[in-house]
Amino acid sequence: MATNAGDGNQLDWRGEFRDAAREALFRRTMQAHDACQLRHALVVATGLFLAFSLTDFSLLGTSDAFMVLLAMRATVATSFLLLALAVWRRPSLAQAPLSINLVCLLAVSGLLLTIPLRPDGIMTNLASIVAASMALYLFIPNRLPWMLASNGYLIGGFLVSVVVWSPLPGGVLVNSLLLLGFVNLLCWLTVSRIHRLQRAQFASLLEERSVNRRLKEEIGERNQLEQRLRHMARTDELTGITNRRRFFELAEQERRRAHRDGTPLSLCMVDVDYFKAINDVHGHAIGDLALTVVAARCQSVLRESDIIGRYGGEEFVIALPLANLITAREIAERLREAVCRRPLEVKGVALELTVTVGISRVDDGETSLDPGLLRADRALYAGKESGRNCVVVTPQGPELTLLESVPAGVTPGAVRATASAAAPAALPAGGRLPGRC
Numbered sequence: 257m258a259t260n261a262g263d264g265n266q267l268d269w270r271g272e273f274r275d276a277a278r279e280a281l282f283r284r285t286m287q288a289h290d291a292c293q294l295r296h297a298l299v300v301a302t303g304l305f306l307a308f309s310l311t312d313f314s315l316l317g318t319s320d321a322f323m324v325l326l327a328m329r330a331t332v333a334t335s336f337l338l339l340a341l342a343v344w345r346r347p348s349l350a351q352a353p354l355s356i357n358l359v360c361l362l363a364v365s366g367l368l369l370t371i372p373l374r375p376d377g378i379m380t381n382l383a384s385i386v387a388a389s390m391a392l393y394l395f396i397p398n399r400l401p402w403m404l405a406s407n408g409y410l411i412g413g414f415l416v417s418v419v420v421w422s423p424l425p426g427g428v429l430v431n432s433l434l435l436l437g438f439v440n441l442l443c444w445l446t447v448s449r450i451h452r453l454q455r456a457q458f459a460s461l462l463e464e465r466s467v468n469r470r471l472k473e474e475i476g477e478r479n480q481l482e483q484r485l486r487h488m489a490r491t492d493e494l495t496g497i498t499n500r501r502r503f504f505e506l507a508e509q510e511r512r513r514a515h516r517d518g519t520p521l522s523l524c525m526v527d528v529d530y531f532k533a534i535n536d537v538h539g540h541a542i543g544d545l546a547l548t549v550v551a552a553r554c555q556s557v558l559r560e561s562d563i564i565g566r567y568g569g570e571e572f573v574i575a576l577p578l579a580n581l582i583t584a585r586e587i588a589e590r591l592r593e594a595v596c597r598r599p600l601e602v603k604g605v606a607l608e609l610t611v612t613v614g615i616s617r618v619d620d621g622e623t624s625l626d627p628g629l630l631r632a633d634r635a636l637y638a639g640k641e642s643g644r645n646c647v648v649v650t651p652q653g654p655e656l657t658l659l660e661s662v663p664a665g666v667t668p669g670a671v672r673a674t675a676s677a678a679a680p681a682a683l684p685a686g687g688r689l690p691g692r693c
């Protein structure tokens with residue numbers, strides 16, 4: 257007879273898992289519980305066994321029979337206590353059939369010994385056998401076949417003792433056997449039911465754990481995916497820097513902060529020079545590599561608080577919080593130099609990389625980045641017009657005078673100041689001064 261106590265958790269006639277590994281896991285899980293139950297049962301049984309020596313004495317006095325029974329009770333009680341102690345030290349003994357069943361055998365034999373030695377009536381004997389039978393089923397954590405064996409020995413021993421030492425009328429004997437049979441059947445069914453319920457509970461616990469584990473894994477995977485998606489939504493796939501959308505989010509925050517605190521915020525538009533030629537001559541893959549290198553070199557000269565993003569194509573945009581035009585121009589010049597300082601060596605070709613940078617400052621009264629970007633873009637255009645590989649500033653307000661007073665020689669030949677953002681054509685008539693690396 258096999259029953260199913262849940263998904264794939266087949267039980268055998270003993271109420272144990274058919275799957276040996278699962279049964280072993282169940283027993284390991286139950287070990288502490290079984291050890292505790294066995295210790296308590298042994299201590300209670302010790303007390304009871306010893307307490308009955310009082311009735312032995314009242315029935316037998318200090319006769320030889322009393323002494324034999326006293327020795328038997330002392331032996332059984334000692335074996336109980338020794339086993340309880342051993343289980344306390346080593347809980348795994350609570351599931352070792354040998355130690356438990358040896359002690360049960362001793363206790364049952366002791367109990368059977370009372371039948372010939374005490375002049376009890378059949379009812380007293382029967383009551384003690386029934387109580388012992390129930391205890392063997394319900395209080396000793398044992399496996400079902402061992403429970404059946406112990407009880408078989410108990411009933412058989414009772415039958416032999418009664419027949420040999422205190423013959424009973426046939427009806428009473430049959431009645432006693434029927435009662436014992438009924439008690440055994442009832443206890444067997446009860447134990448079987450308990451075993452099945454415990455295992456069904458254990459199976460659902462395992463199921464719950466595995467569902468929880470799967471759920472945790474799924475949550476972990478989803479979190480990773482979410483992080484990846486968030487990263488992808490913010491990052492330019494090719495260069496690894498912030499993409500245009502994220503740049504605008506971050507730069508807009510900086511614009512609001514600058515407006516609130518009355519601090520400067522400058523913008524740079526950076527464009528790779530003659531990039532189409534790189535693509536055309538060396539192919540798109542090398543063009544992509546060149547963009548990645550330019551982005552990395554630009555980033556290498558910026559502070560952590562600066563924001564660089566890919567504006568599109570071969571154009572980058574930078575927001576420089578707390579930088580006025582003079583500082584922005586210095587940073588841009590460092591950036592320009594960092595890009596062109598050494599050629600990009602690829603497939604035996606040395607690729608000269610240069611950028612042109614247009615700079616503007618966000619005005620206090622401006623409520624978006626667009627006007628500033630437009631001015632930076634115009635400055636960039638002016639730089640392209642004047643020969644590329646240079647930094648062009650769109651001076652505004654009080655910095656106009658200051659910038660004009662700083663000679664171009666500060667950053668030799670590379671830095672320009674346009675007279676007006678709206679009129680890049682109005683560059684100083686001196687013409688372009690090529691940037692140097």
Ligand SMILES: Nc1nc2c(ncn2[C@@H]2O[C@H](COP(=O)(O)OP(=O)(O)OP(=O)(O)O)[C@@H](O)[C@H]2O)c(=O)[nH]1
Nearest residue numbers: 527528529530531532533535540543544569570640
């Ligand atoms: N390899 C590569 N090329 C790109 C990418 N995005 C845009 N481009 C190319 O970049 C080139 C830009 O060319 P132009 O706008 O003419 O600019 P330029 O050649 O750099 O000339 P100037 O800016 O005037 O110096 C075009 O050929 C685009 O196809 C990209 O992600 N990878």
